[in-house]
Every structure is written in C-alpha cells, then in structure tokens.
Amino acid sequence: MRAIKTGIPDVIILEPRVFGDARGFFFESYNEDAFAAATGLRPRFVQDNHSRSAKNVLRGLHYQIKQPQGKLVRVTAGEVFDVAVDIRKSSPTFGQWVGAMLSAENRRMIWVPQGFAHGFLVLSEFAEFLYKTTDFYAPEHERCIRWDDPDIGVEWPLQGAPLLSVKDSQGIPFKDAEPFA
Template identity: 50%
Template structure:
C-alpha cells in the first residue's frame, strides 16, 4: 500500500495492494491499525455510505459545520472527478481546492480529513462510490459550498452537470464565512 500526499495538508491518495489474476482481483479496502499508522488517523469510522450516479451528476460540495466528518472514499465502479476544498480557517491552504480522478479500475482511495468540503462529478456512464465517515450525518448540521463559486474557480471537467435542487442552494465561500457556517475543524500540521 502506498500513501501519497496532495497539495492540501492531510488529504491523502491511497494506492492499496491489489492482487489480480484471471479470476478478478482482491484488495483489503481498510484495516484499522494500518490506516491509523499510515494516515495518522485518530478517529474511528462510524458510518458507511454508497452512492450510484449516472454520467454528468455532480454531488456536492458538502460538509458539516459542528460535527465535521473525515471520509475514506473509493470508487467501486466507473470513474469520477473528485474535488475537496480546504475550509479549515487556520490551514495554509485555506480556500484552495484539489481535484483527483478516481476509478473502479485503479482502486485508488482518498482520505479527506474533517474540515473540507467534498464533491464529485461522474465521468463514466455510471459510477458507484463508497465511503466511510468519522462522524454521523446530521441533516441540520450540513452545509453546501457552491460547486461553481467564482472565488474558488474549480476547473470541473463537465461544464453543465446534473445537480440536485439542494445543491443548487449552495453558498459561496464568502457567504458561508459571513454566515459563520464554516466547519469547526482545526488544522493539525
């Protein structure tokens, strides 16, 4: 297993060992002590989620304010362009974003620490995404960063994605700051 840094502190790309042969493949998608050691995880996962989406669907940019979630994410089928935005106010990369293509073929995982907004757009005909979270989903605590916030200038590979009514209500980073709706997650160097 290889763990690769990204431009955003704490966000890691994980390349698990994939054992493939003529029958298919096997991989260990999570092992607590190994991930704690390699990622510095101190939280436990308390919830697992899966999504199925078709081409062009954009989900995000979501986060929780009072109960920020860390997420360990991977694509089981298809391909996505995954984006995280650093919303940790004391981070040296505050308001910066990172975009990473993930696919079921590569089996690469992404660790997103608490305090970042997260979203993705589907690049394949369909995609299945699975992720584990370090805190429970709380509907009243959720916030949504506008996917096309001009202040962030995220370079999405699809210009006219399919977006839910809820995600169309996302706010710009400036509006979230003014409303004091950024996540309460500290940056830890």
C-alpha cells in the first residue's frame, strides 16, 4: 500500500498493490498492518457502509459532532469526486478542503480522519461507494454543512445542478457550523 500526501496532511490517499493478469485482479482493500505501515495509524473500524448513487448525486458535507467518525472510503463501481473539509478549530488548515477522484478503475482510497466534514459527487452514470468508520452512525449528532458554501469554496466538477437529498439541500453555512476543538 502506498500513501500519497494531500494539501491537508491528515487526509491521505492510499493506493493498494494490485495483482492482475488476463483472468482479472486481486488486492487487499484493507490490511491493518499495511495501513499502519503506510500511514502510521491504526484506527479501529466498527462499521462498514455501502451506498449506490446516480450521476450528479452530491452527498455531503457530513460529520458527527459527537461520536465523530474517521472514514476509509473507496469506490467499487463508477467514479466520484471525494472531498474532505477540515473543521477542527485549532488546526492550521481549518476551513480548507482537499478533493480527489476515486474510481473502480484507479482503486484509490482516502483516509478522512475525525474532525472533517466529508462529501462526494458522482461523475459516472452511477457509483457504488464503500466506507469503513471508526464510530457508529448517530443521526442525533450528525451535522451537514452546505455543499456550496462560499467560505469553503469546494470546486466541484459539476455538469449541471447536483441531485441533493432534503438534508443536504438544508445544510448550514460553514460560519454557523459546530466545529471540533
């Protein structure tokens, strides 16, 4: 597994070693020791999630103010633009974002640590998105920042208006969001 630094040091892009031939391919999508060797981290994952979304669906920017979740995310079908926003008030990168293309083809993963809001935009006809979390989903603690907040300025590669859930269309401005200490 190879770790690739991003503009926010705590957010890490990971590339697994893929073994392939004419029959297909094999790779370890998660190996605790390989992850620790590449990142210096050894998170405890407690939940796996799997979603399928249509083209132009934008999910986010989500986080949990209590029971914060670190996430290891990847795409098994299609392609997404994945985004992490630093909402740790004491961080030198507070309010900054990083984004990366994740696809079934490039097999990249992103580690999004606790203290970040997370979202993604589906670029292909559909995408299947898998993620491991370090804490359980707690809807009473979930928060949503506006996907198009001008103070954050995420440069989404949109082609037309995004398809949003009611929750995501009612996201709050970044300046009003509850940050992490």
